[in-house]
Amino acid sequence: MKAMLHAATSGAPDIRARGHCLDCAIRQHAVCSDCSAPELEFLTNLKTYRNYKPGERLLEMGERAPFMGTVVEGVASMSRILPDGRRQVVGLLFPGDLVGRPFSPVSPFDYVSVTDLRVCAFNRPQFEAALRDTPALEQRLLEMTLDELDSAREWMVLLGRKSAQEKLCSFMVMAAQRALRLERRRPMDGILIELPLTREDMADFLGLTIETVSRQIGALKKSGVIELIDARHLLIPSWEALEEAAGGELAAA
Amino acid sequence: MKAMLHAATSGAPDIRARGHCLDCAIRQHAVCSDCSAPELEFLTNLKTYRNYKPGERLLEMGERAPFMGTVVEGVASMSRILPDGRRQVVGLLFPGDLVGRPFSPVSPFDYVSVTDLRVCAFNRPQFEAALRDTPALEQRLLEMTLDELDSAREWMVLLGRKSAQEKLCSFMVMAAQRALRLERRRPMDGILIELPLTREDMADFLGLTIETVSRQIGALKKSGVIELIDARHLLIPSWEALEEAAGGELAAA
């Protein structure tokens, strides 16, 4: 819970451009999914890739954000730290999700990589100009933003009203849904879930402490809702039982 | 009240069209703020006004939403109720705010009036067509949605990490900011705040119980951060002290 962001904003992440937008594996999930071939051609020439190690800060709350982009590989978090060090994660970014706040030069949250991460990045003014000039881009951004807003509000239900145990189950449901969607698969019994976050990140996402997270995972294991492979991998014998234990109401984000 | 919430969506609220968009007092805050005179002319002919008493449900979670609109007067809430009855308010709608989820025929949340309420309403398909055909409308909607997303995430920080007392103070700060913005005024010492919600709605918005809300308001009064006029009205001797007690980080929404 205490803010332990190890490295300062990295001055020069590993940057290199390669690959063409047409070949992008996650384009269908991204803001550029509805762009025409010529529009993609244009974007291809603007983009650069940025790679990060876990724990690096891509953008800092309250600071100028030099770029925007899309997660290509890995997971990142958006979070805020209160003056006394309490931290709340307000969103997880999976492949296809947008990094940065469009039309605001200053980032309203910290963006931090939680796994090895690759981001398809654009110079901010150029990206915003592209947004203004490309209806396909702007309409898709609107669509994505409306979906994110629904998700954020669902998470508010979790934070405000769910028990620690329900929070953990909801998180597992969400993590599984996000991972499966990328592979165009559906949840089912016996499925394997990877938890991409440390206990600390989970705690900060769920509004709990790491000790409570650890204990509730133990309780879920004992009650048979999950089977632990190791600290980061688990098996779901019954998807329905997991959803039941999550306290209901988790629409696919 | 319980009975009202559980009653079906009111079939025929008080509907009448009057007034012209050009004369609308809250247009500058609404989705139509950037529309040209001809565009407003078009919208004027589509709109109808709907009036509600406190506690009426405008739209129901999971049901077809026949209209969308803008709050003209009063306050409404968006909320979700878990299967076992726990309720979380995920947003408050002040004049200018949008009622309904664009591009989704089904409402993801309950919309309930919390005061006497007037809504400028549009038939959903017509409104969505107008959005698609009117860049000024769509761009403004994107802007508003991005702002709402920032606000929702700030509220997640409150729900996940703030104490009951900090939640109350944050709510007062937010309520004051929203009310003042409509009058183009700034927060200052000695200001009067109206709490438009019942203790129950406040509790459901803050992730607390009504008893805790009541007790914390009492504690704030005793410590001098607020002065109670009556149950719904209070005075802020020091705005800075209130923000301090709110635990920091509340950007104007």
Added chain:
DNA sequence: CGGGAATTTGACACTCCTCAACACACGTGG
């Protein structure tokens, strides 16, 4: 193998919830 981080476990404290009773304002009808 060694050292630090991540995770788990334990004992205890505290915030906030639960249940219950009470106070108050308001409207209705006898």
Added chain:
DNA sequence: CCACGTGTGTTGAGGAGTGTCAAATTCCCG
């Protein structure tokens, strides 16, 4: 006019669920 019901808000006693602090354990990687 007053008794009554209903919705709203306050107050009190006690307990459940999480947080806090401390230590043990496991994992990871050089």
